[in-house]
Amino acid sequence: MSSIKEKLKAVSAAIDREGIVRLVYRGRAAPLWGHVPPGNKLWINRSIPQPGRSLERARRLLQTAGFTWKPDGTLVDGRGDAVEFTIVTNTGNAERGQMATIIQDDLKQLGMNVHVAVLELRALVDRLTRTYDYEACVLGLGSGDADPNAEMSVWLSSGGTHLWSPAQTKPATPWEADIDTLMRRQLATLDSGARKRLYDRVQLLVAENAPFIFLVSPNVLVGAHKGLGNLRPAVLDPHALWNVEELFWREKRSSATP
Numbered sequence: 323m324s325s326i327k328e329k330l331k332a333v334s335a336a337i338d339r340e341g342i343v344r345l346v347y348r349g350r351a352a353p354l355w356g357h358v359p360p361g362n363k364l365w366i367n368r369s370i371p372q373p374g375r376s377l378e379r380a381r382r383l384l385q386t387a388g389f390t391w392k393p394d395g396t397l398v399d400g401r402g403d404a405v406e407f408t409i410v411t412n413t414g415n416a417e418r419g420q421m422a423t424i425i426q427d428d429l430k431q432l433g434m435n436v437h438v439a440v441l442e443l444r445a446l447v448d449r450l451t452r453t454y455d456y457e458a459c460v461l462g463l464g465s466g467d468a469d470p471n472a473e474m475s476v477w478l479s480s481g482g483t484h485l486w487s488p489a490q491t492k493p494a495t496p497w498e499a500d501i502d503t504l505m506r507r508q509l510a511t512l513d514s515g516a517r518k519r520l521y522d523r524v525q526l527l528v529a530e531n532a533p534f535i536f537l538v539s540p541n542v543l544v545g546a547h548k549g550l551g552n553l554r555p556a557v558l559d560p561h562a563l564w565n566v567e568e569l570f571w572r573e574k575r576s577s578a579t580p
Contacts, residue, residue, distance in 0.1 A: 325387045330532040332383035336428050338375050342538050346420045350541040356529050359539035361557035362468045365518065367525040380432055397433030406435040407457040412443040421537060422460045450485060460537075468558060470508060470521045477505050477524060486533040497531050549574070 339353035352359065355373075358366040373379070388400040397405040409425060411418040419440055426436040441449070449456045463483065465472035475481035479493040479502055493499035501524055508520040528534070544555040544562045551570045555561050563569075 327532055328383045328387040330535060332380040332387070332432070333429065334532060334535045335373065335376050335380040335383065336432050337425055337535065337537065338428050339538055340375070341428075342421055342424055345424065346417050347538065347540055350543065351538045352541070354536035354539050356525050357473075357534065357536055358525060359557070361539065361542065365468065365470060365521060367522040369522070370525060370529045375428075377431055384432065391433055395433045396435075404435060405433065406437075408437040408439050409458045409460055410439045410441055410446060410449070410456050411460040412446045413440050414443065417540075418460045418462075425460070451483070451488070454488065466558065470505070470517075470524070474505060474509070477501050477528075495531075497527050501527055 343349060343351045343353060353372070356367065356370045360366060384397065389397055389405070391397055392404075399405060409422045411422050419438070422438045426438055429436045446456075446459070446461070450459060450461070463476060465476075475483045476485075478484065479487070479490045479498045484490065487494045487498070490498075493502055504520045504524050504527075508517045508524075511517055511520070542555060542557055542561050544553075546553050546562060549572045551572050552565070552568045553562065554565060556564045558564065560566075
């Protein structure tokens with residue numbers, strides 16, 4: 323299991339998140355090293371390390387996991403097989419396709435031969451949740467709520483979107499069992515401070531064990547006429563209309579004189 327973690331952390335270290343922010347989102351996004359975006363100020367754990375891109379660190383992790391390089395720079399595993407795999411993503415989302423292409427180029431610098439395949443969303447979800455016929459995927463998971471309880475199906479080992487080790491009857495690893503316990507405890511407590519501490523620990527366990535590689539969080543951009551009063555954009559959709567009953571138009575002042 324440690325070898326799998328090292329492989330995933332090596333891939334993560336090689337990905338240029340700042341490049342994704344710059345090239346895909348024209349600077350209107352934030353790099354991610356955990357699953358809570360910076361816009362969720364109430365729940366984010368700001369102590370999670372945020373290391374910059376480092377091909378050197380990625381190579382060290384790969385060497386620790388038993389990988390070596392041929393004279394031509396091709397990365398090979400312990401059996402001498404070249405490292406080659408496919409990243410899938412969905413049609414209709416140009417940003418994800420661009421991210422997959424950037425990752426393809428980043429990993430090429432480590433000697434990996436990465437392909438990108440774009441699938442219709444329904445077919446992609448079928449592979450993720452039913453057939454498990456994929457090697458890597460660029461996708462976004464959205465809960466529709468900033469509260470951690472909306473993520474139970476992802477973090478519980480028995481959850482329907484526990485994608486990295488699906489259909490478990492019991493936790494496959496001690497850290498997954500710890501997350502199960504922490505998520506159930508934060509669900510049951512009414513103390514907001516205690517909930518935050520429990521969920522902070524969940525975020526640390528996820529970051530340390532790397533079941534997902536987190537990339538970027540796009541900024542929420544909202545435009546409105548200056549005459550609209552009480553506008554307070556939120557990170558969740560509908561970004562501008564969540565408090566529609568509180569919005570109002572400011573009275574126009576006449577510039578006419580008698």
